[in-house]
Amino acid sequence: MPAKSAAQQKAAGAALSAKRGDTPKSQLKGASKSMISMSEKQLEEMASTKRKGKPEHVKR
16 A cells, blocks of 8 residues: 555654664654554555655645
8 A cells, every 4th residue: 555645655664664673663653653563565565655746744
């Protein structure tokens, strides 16, 4: 599933970094903290989404 906003894409990248051990999980905040439970494949797909044309945030 591709990211719907730039913020979601950035959060997925942070969660992926923590999942791989590059960043401590204790440094995660907000959405990236809840995304840690997603699979590495799902996070890769979301983090690799192009940001061009995406809004910074999406209203719920």
